[in-house]
Amino acid sequence: MKFVSIIMGSKSDYEIMQNCSETLDKFNVKYEMIISSAHRSPQRTKDYVKEAEAKGSVAFIAAAGMAAHLAGAIAAATTKPVIGVPMKGGAMDGMDAMLSTVQMPSGMPVATVALGKAGAVNAAYLAMQILAIFDKELAAKLTEDRIVKEKAVALDSKEIEVIL
Ligand code: RP5
Numbered sequence: 001m002k003f004v005s006i007i008m009g010s011k012s013d014y015e016i017m018q019n020c021s022e023t024l025d026k027f028n029v030k031y032e033m034i035i036s037s038a039h040r041s042p043q044r045t046k047d048y049v050k051e052a053e054a055k056g057s058v059a060f061i062a063a064a065g066m067a068a069h070l071a072g073a074i075a076a077a078t079t080k081p082v083i084g085v086p087m088k089g090g091a092m093d094g095m096d097a098m099l100s101t102v103q104m105p106s107g108m109p110v111a112t113v114a115l116g117k118a119g120a121v122n123a124a125y126l127a128m129q130i131l132a133i134f135d136k137e138l139a140a141k142l143t144e145d146r147i148v149k150e151k152a153v154a155l156d157s158k159e160i161e162v163i164l
Pocket of ligand 1: 008009010011012013037063064065066067068087089
């Protein structure tokens with residue numbers, strides 16, 4: 001069984017991260033989702049990564065705010081791709097989390113997406129694009145999704161466009 005793992009540092013991250021799980025649901029991609037913190041529950045985080053890997057997790061999506069060490073801690077425990085979603089909040093409203101998530105030392109990558117909803121959605125897309133390398137059906141769905149998005153641009157424009 002192949003699936004994606006979503007880990008968030010706190011229940012307070014859940015509202016935004018629902019955008020991630022809902023995106024995976026839309027494409028019928030299996031996932032596990034848990035709360036585990038790099039700081040408050042380091043052993044639980046490490047144990048989960050090992051167990052999920054053994055069960056077939058192909059990519060880890062890690063959401064955290066403030067010091068935002070979760071994605072890095074997960075990257076330290078696995079060689080599977082890790083996607084970091086910085087969360088808003090804290091003194092710098094997410095800028096701190098974004099820099100913390102993106103600034104990994106060489107050889108320990110975390111693919112960092114944007115703050116907020118776009119980041120949560122894109123984390124799901126990126127994980128699916130990784131899965132789709134060896135899943136033709138999913139690859140076709142992602143291609144179809146791009147076509148739908150492209151058509152939507154033209155339709156949206158039609159409603160408001162002014163062309164001389
Ligand atoms: C991070 O600290 C969490 O990922 C969350 O974004 C932030 C605040 O956590 P709470 O104090 O709301 O639990 O570790």
